[in-house]
Amino acid sequence: MTDHHGRAEAGPAQRAAALEALIVEKGLASTDAIDAVVENFERDVGPHHGARMVARAWVDPAYRERLLADATAAAAELGYGGMEGEHVVALENTSTVHNVVVCTLCSCYPWPILGIPPVWYKSEPYRARVVATPRAVLAEMGLDLEPGIEIRVWDSSANVRYLVVPMRPAGSEALDEPALAALVTRDAMIGTAVVNAP
Amino acid sequence: MLEPDAPFREPWEARVFACAVVAVERLGVPYDEFRDRLKRAIALDPERPYFESWMDALEQFTGAPSIGWCAVNTALCS
Numbered sequence: 311m312t313d314h315h316g317r318a319e320a321g322p323a324q325r326a327a328a329l330e331a332l333i334v335e336k337g338l339a340s341t342d343a344i345d346a347v348v349e350n351f352e353r354d355v356g357p358h359h360g361a362r363m364v365a366r367a368w369v370d371p372a373y374r375e376r377l378l379a380d381a382t383a384a385a386a387e388l389g390y391g392g393m394e395g396e397h398v399v400a401l402e403n404t405s406t407v408h409n410v411v412v413c414t415l416c417s418c419y420p421w422p423i424l425g426i427p428p429v430w431y432k433s434e435p436y437r438a439r440v441v442a443t444p445r446a447v448l449a450e451m452g453l454d455l456e457p458g459i460e461i462r463v464w465d466s467s468a469n470v471r472y473l474v475v476p477m478r479p480a481g482s483e484a485l486d487e488p489a490l491a492a493l494v495t496r497d498a499m500i501g502t503a504v505v506n507a508p
Numbered sequence: 509m510l511e512p513d514a515p516f517r518e519p520w521e522a523r524v525f526a527c528a529v530v531a532v533e534r535l536g537v538p539y540d541e542f543r544d545r546l547k548r549a550i551a552l553d554p555e556r557p558y559f560e561s562w563m564d565a566l567e568q569f570t571g572a573p574s575i576g577w578c579a580v581n582t583a584l585c586s
Contacts, residue, residue: 326520339530347526426515
């Protein structure tokens with residue numbers, strides 16, 4: 311990239327590289343440790359963890375009770391936990407209530423069970439608008455909810471992060487837990503989508 | 509209004525994300541200490557790309573301020 315004088319202009323990628331080099335030089339991180347975190351979030355941690363919890367709750371009423379009582383503990387049962395996984399609250403959608411999650415101040419999100427939030431979740435338009443006009447924002451994202459369904463918007467914070475437990479889709483009665491988990495999308499667990507039968 | 513669906517738009521965003529995670533662990537402080545800086549950085553310029561605010565927060569958090577930025581961008585810092 312060059313400016314109008316033809317001089318090289320550093321973009322955010324160069325700034326990031328310089329910052330990483332400084333942090334490594336200061337001994338606050340090693341390149342190996344940084345690589346490991348990137349790889350961990352690219353390969354291992356992600357919404358498939360949350361999807362497994364949701365599917366388990368659909369087929370196992372006792373697990374559902376435990377999930378709704380303490381989602382952090384219910385995640386730990388399946389081996390999921392760690393930074394940003396503390397104080398997770400599960401919000402169950404019903405035929406009359408639809409839950410949707412935002413973090414208005416930054417980007418709080420339950421990393422161990424949903425991974426890193428998508429760019430739109432961290433964007434100013436979503437953070438600013440979903441609280442004031444949830445029905446319109448959801449419609450823009452492709453989710454048209456019946457007027458009679460109450461929408462509850464939950465603002466994440468340092469103290470609490472949320473997992474939306476979507477409704478099990480009609481027509482999925484014959485599916486087992488892994489097949490159900492494959493239907494559960496990240497957006498359904500944020501509350502900007504619902505789960506559809508295959 | 510729809511921004512990209514992926515967690516990161518560019519590889520460098522994943523790198524600076526990971527830098528913060530590792531530095532928080534290495535320093536043995538609560539993640540909230542980083543988060544508070546991130547919130548302030550976002551509040552200062554809400555419409556700026558998220559990971560540019562993240563870099564501001566990370567520079568402050570690690571005490572690795574704009575020296576690095578200036579090193580690659582002398583035109584802006586001189």
